[in-house]
Amino acid sequence: MRAPFIKMHGLGNDFVILDQRSGPPVPLNGGMVQALCHRTTGIGCDQLIVLEPSSAADLRMRIFNADGDEARACGNAARAVCLLQGCDVSIETAGGLIHARALDDAAAEVDMGRPRFAWDDIPLGYAMDTQPMPITWHDLPGPFAVNVGNPHAVFFVDPPTLDRLGELAPAVQADPVFHEGVNVSFAHVAGPATLNLRVWERGAGATLACGTAACAAAVLALRHKRLVSSPVTVQQPGGDLRIAWTGDTVLMTGAARETFRGTFDTRDFA
Known part of the structure; x- marks a missing residue:
C-alpha cells in the first residue's frame, strides 16, 4: 500500500502530514511514527500530523512526536493545516477545539484558546x-x-x-x-x-x-x-x-510553508 503525504513546516518546525479523511487509513503505531520521522532512514520531521474526519469541527488533527508519543496541540501545525485547506478552519485536537484563519497564502492566525495555570x-x-x-x-x-x-x-x-x-x-x-x-x-x-x-x-x-x-x-x-x-x-x-x-484567548500569527509531496510504501515502515 502506497500512502500519500505532504511535507510542511512552520518556521522550521517540520511535519509529515497524512490526510486520512478519505481512503484506507495508514495502520499507524509508535514504531511506524518513529520510522517515518527518522531524518536518515525515514521522511524526516519533528512531528507526524494525521488529519481525520470530525463531528465537532471541520477536521480532527492528531499530532505524534518523533518518539512516537501523541501530543495534544501544535500551533505551528495548525497554521500549516489552515494554509493547506486554503480557508478558515475549525480543528479538533486532543487539547481542545481551535480555530485558524488564513491571512494569505503564506500566513495564518490561530486562536489557541485560554491558557490554564492551575x-x-x-x-x-x-x-x-x-x-x-x-x-x-x-x-x-x-x-x-x-x-x-x-x-x-x-x-x-x-x-x-x-x-x-x-x-x-x-x-x-x-x-x-x-x-x-x-x-x-x-x-x-x-x-x-x-x-x-x-x-x-x-x-x-x-x-x-x-x-x-x-x-x-x-x-x-x-x-x-x-x-x-x-x-x-x-x-x-x-x-x-x-x-x-x-x-x-491567545492569538498566534505566523508563516507556514509546503515543502514537497510524495508517497511511501507502508510496508517499508511497518
Missing part, C-alpha cells in the same frame, strides 16, 4: 504554586508553568543561558513532577514587546520553533509584567511569531 491543569504530580514553581534545577531560576494545549515550563533567563538549553532542559523534562511530560522553554526579554525563545519539545528535543511554547512564554511574560504590551514578537531560531493576549 497545577492540575498543567498537570503536575502534586499541588504547588505554578507562578513560579517553588522548585528548580541546576542553577536555573524557578520556572513558570502553564498549559496552552500542551504543558509548558518557562524559565526567564539571561542571554548566555539560552545557549545552554540542550545541556539543562533534559533534566527538567525528565523530572517526575511532570508526570505527563513537559515542553521546556528558555525565554529572554529583549525589548518592551519582544522575547527571545529556545524550546526543548517533549518527544522531539530542540526545535527551530514551537507555536504553543511561544504562546506560553508571551502569556507568562505579560501576566507577570515582564513585557508591557500585547502583541508580543517571539523570536525563535526559525523565525518570529506574533502572540496577542489580553487575558482571554
Whole structure:
C-alpha cells in the first residue's frame, strides 16, 4: 500500500502530514511514527500530523512526536493545516477545539484558546504554586508553568543561558513532577514587546520553533509584567511569531510553508 503525504513546516518546525479523511487509513503505531520521522532512514520531521474526519469541527488533527508519543496541540501545525485547506478552519485536537484563519497564502492566525495555570491543569504530580514553581534545577531560576494545549515550563533567563538549553532542559523534562511530560522553554526579554525563545519539545528535543511554547512564554511574560504590551514578537531560531493576549484567548500569527509531496510504501515502515 502506497500512502500519500505532504511535507510542511512552520518556521522550521517540520511535519509529515497524512490526510486520512478519505481512503484506507495508514495502520499507524509508535514504531511506524518513529520510522517515518527518522531524518536518515525515514521522511524526516519533528512531528507526524494525521488529519481525520470530525463531528465537532471541520477536521480532527492528531499530532505524534518523533518518539512516537501523541501530543495534544501544535500551533505551528495548525497554521500549516489552515494554509493547506486554503480557508478558515475549525480543528479538533486532543487539547481542545481551535480555530485558524488564513491571512494569505503564506500566513495564518490561530486562536489557541485560554491558557490554564492551575497545577492540575498543567498537570503536575502534586499541588504547588505554578507562578513560579517553588522548585528548580541546576542553577536555573524557578520556572513558570502553564498549559496552552500542551504543558509548558518557562524559565526567564539571561542571554548566555539560552545557549545552554540542550545541556539543562533534559533534566527538567525528565523530572517526575511532570508526570505527563513537559515542553521546556528558555525565554529572554529583549525589548518592551519582544522575547527571545529556545524550546526543548517533549518527544522531539530542540526545535527551530514551537507555536504553543511561544504562546506560553508571551502569556507568562505579560501576566507577570515582564513585557508591557500585547502583541508580543517571539523570536525563535526559525523565525518570529506574533502572540496577542489580553487575558482571554491567545492569538498566534505566523508563516507556514509546503515543502514537497510524495508517497511511501507502508510496508517499508511497518
